[in-house]
Amino acid sequence: xxxxxxxxxxxxxxxxxxxxxxxxxxxxxxxxxxxxxxxxxxxxxxxxxxxxxxxxxxxxxxxxxxxxxxxxxxxxxxxxxxxxxxxxxxxxxxxxxxxxxxxxxxxxxxxxxxxxxxxxxxxxxxxxxxxxxxxxxxxxxxxxxxxxxxxxxxxxxxxxxxxxxxxxxxxxxxxxxxxxxxxxxxxxxxxxxxxxxxxxxxxxxxxxxxxxxxxxxxxxxxxxxxxxxxxxxxxxxxxxxxxxxxxxxxxxxxxxxxxxxxxxxxxxxxxxxxxx
Amino acid sequence: xxxxxxxxxxxxxxxxxxxxxxxxxxxxxxxxxxxxxxxxxxxxxxxxxxxxxxxxxxxxxxxxxxxxxxxxxxxxxxxxxxxxxxxxxxxxxxxxxxxxxxxxxxxxxxxxx
Numbered sequence: 001x002x003x004x005x006x007x008x009x010x011x012x013x014x015x016x017x018x019x020x021x022x023x024x025x026x027x028x029x030x031x032x033x034x035x036x037x038x039x040x041x042x043x044x045x046x047x048x049x050x051x052x053x054x055x056x057x058x059x060x061x062x063x064x065x066x067x068x069x070x071x072x073x074x075x076x077x078x079x080x081x082x083x084x085x086x087x088x089x090x091x092x093x094x095x096x097x098x099x100x101x102x103x104x105x106x107x108x109x110x111x112x113x114x115x116x117x118x119x120x121x122x123x124x125x126x127x128x129x130x131x132x133x134x135x136x137x138x139x140x141x142x143x144x145x146x147x148x149x150x151x152x153x154x155x156x157x158x159x160x161x162x163x164x165x166x167x168x169x170x171x172x173x174x175x176x177x178x179x180x181x182x183x184x185x186x187x188x189x190x191x192x193x194x195x196x197x198x199x200x201x202x203x204x205x206x207x208x209x210x211x212x213x214x215x216x217x218x219x220x221x222x223x224x225x226x227x228x229x230x231x232x233x234x235x236x237x238x239x240x241x242x243x244x245x246x247x248x249x250x251x252x253x254x255x256x257x258x259x260x261x262x263x264x265x266x267x268x269x270x271x272x273x274x275x276x
Numbered sequence: 277x278x279x280x281x282x283x284x285x286x287x288x289x290x291x292x293x294x295x296x297x298x299x300x301x302x303x304x305x306x307x308x309x310x311x312x313x314x315x316x317x318x319x320x321x322x323x324x325x326x327x328x329x330x331x332x333x334x335x336x337x338x339x340x341x342x343x344x345x346x347x348x349x350x351x352x353x354x355x356x357x358x359x360x361x362x363x364x365x366x367x368x369x370x371x372x373x374x375x376x377x378x379x380x381x382x383x384x385x386x387x388x389x
Contacts, residue, residue: 013372019326020326020329020373025330025371026333028370029370030371031368031370034367035367179368183367224336224337
């Protein structure tokens, strides 16, 4: 953390857009945006070699505010548009920002197949455990027993663990961070963007307006404290028993494997077929 | 000690020292410059009030209680000298409204009487 950040955000934010941004007071999306800016600066990437694509939802507003090449796509299809961009121009660094519902419900199939295909993309999934923008309906990541506007007496389904889903689906790099651990989030995002292959960074974020208010965490401070108490590092999680880990989640780099990515393999096929 | 930052919520926070008497002022600068010689670092906290949405994260998590809550819920810089420069507020401000930067005691000739 240095003095640079104040200047950075002015370099990377688009001041012709209306600020302050549209998100609720205390929304984690702003913190993720800050972390993304710092991560990109740490990797010294040019603005012109970056593409930020998003789907629909609160997180979908993120590309509006940054001065990269940006794309605001249809619901759940951020990864499909990103796949197209990457295949057409492999030299670009393509990052997608999605919400939990956007990535795992509406775009669930795209998400697991993008992970399986191992194309060099970075997927940032902001998990606020609810459909925040549309009025607090339960999403695939709403925990069992939580109250949502469509689960008034407690949610009876069980939640997806996005990071574990991504590991199983075959992503090269999977990490989980929270908005409370913002400095760590910088590192995770930088590692994810630098990694060649499909990288998924799940960010636990706060939606105190829709999720917190119904679950006794009505303000951002309470939700941030909840992340502080329940986010357990991978090393510490290994020492804890299963009962102690109940309701908690691991943070940090959860999977980092090297395997051939789609672009490399595709070039090989082109060579074999005599196209190059 | 009655040295405080004078600031309003109109525009960004201005840093200034308000003192009651000359003796007080001299005592303040003397004590602070002694601390600075011993390696204490000072930071200034600039708040861009036009972007602040009064979420209260900076006030709640500051380890040194630098901020107090104003009537509108926005932070006011209360104990600027206590700041240790951890930048928690700067990193966690969702609205990019806080800037923490190093500050050296700005001493003027008439402080040294």
